Amino acid sequence: MDASFTLQRTDSTFEEIPVIDFQHAESKDPALRRQLADEIRDACINVGFFYLRNHGISESIIEETVEAAKRFFALPEDDKMQIDVHNSPNFKGYTAILGENTDPTGNGDLHEAFDIGWEENPGSDNSRSEGAKQTKATTNAMEGENIWPKDLPEFKEPVLTYYHAAVRLGLSLFPLFALALDLPENFFNDKTTKPAAIMRLLHYPPQPPREDDSQIGIGAHTDYECFTILWQDSVGGLEVQNTDGKWVKGVPIPGTLVVNLGDQFARWTNDVFKSTVHRAINKSGQERYSIPLFFGTDYDVRLEPIPTCVSDDMPAKYEIVTAGEYVKSRLEATYAHSKPVL
Ligand SMILES: O=C(O)CCC(=O)C(=O)O
């Protein structure tokens, strides 16, 4: 690594979201890993989004989780409100339709959600990586117990199985992000020993085809963490804003997951990596389901600008913050508008 080398920001725009094949992610051949990291770097600098093919999560695990999500959202509203996220000290549980307003200029989001964080999976097949096996939750404001719906069979097990598969995938992305940033591959290892990985099951009912976009599936926003791993069904609705302000469709591509960068990474990389604005609008006439997993670092990691992303020409833009405190403050702001009045 050339210590004087710095990466550059770009304000180039894009018309498409690249598709990246993850097959060689853990190859023994450093040249193949390097090649993959170069593709990831291009996507991170220019787009902030990419599709991942050959991501390693089996279709059957995904299907069982989606079926579980459908059963949960089909419960009577009163049952779901028993586990209202507003009664949780750490953002776990159920968010009703219009319970969030992701874009402050909007009038509430047309989705409902169920949120979980780290929890051991007793039924796991232990196919997780060494890193993930050692990954343990500690207690801080972002963690603590998940709140599961009562009397809903075959829910927790598939949901936790997918969660752990997605966490494993997330951990395997970090060495490639490190290479993409011209850092040693293990740069993030000691910063992701108990990462804050929050997963949401999302349900977007079809919305009426009206002109007014003040109430849509999820309003225009950026994500808060390092990156998000998003599964979406075949219905479509995700849109990603390019540098010209145009909405580029994140069309569902079978067999892929979407990865997008969030604000933790943008801050950490001094905006070399893009945290790109996106939204979802479901005008398909069908129910839409998606599952984002938001992957942050350990709570106490200080987001000091990464050395390859700072130079005399490109001085550090952001105040140094702690990763966990940063996400917590963003989540508090998101839920504040809908806090039940006591
Ligand atoms: O459902 C989608 O396609 C996007 C969801 C999303 O952007 C989010 O939950 O942050």
Ligand SMILES: [Fe+2]
């Ligand atoms: Fe998002």
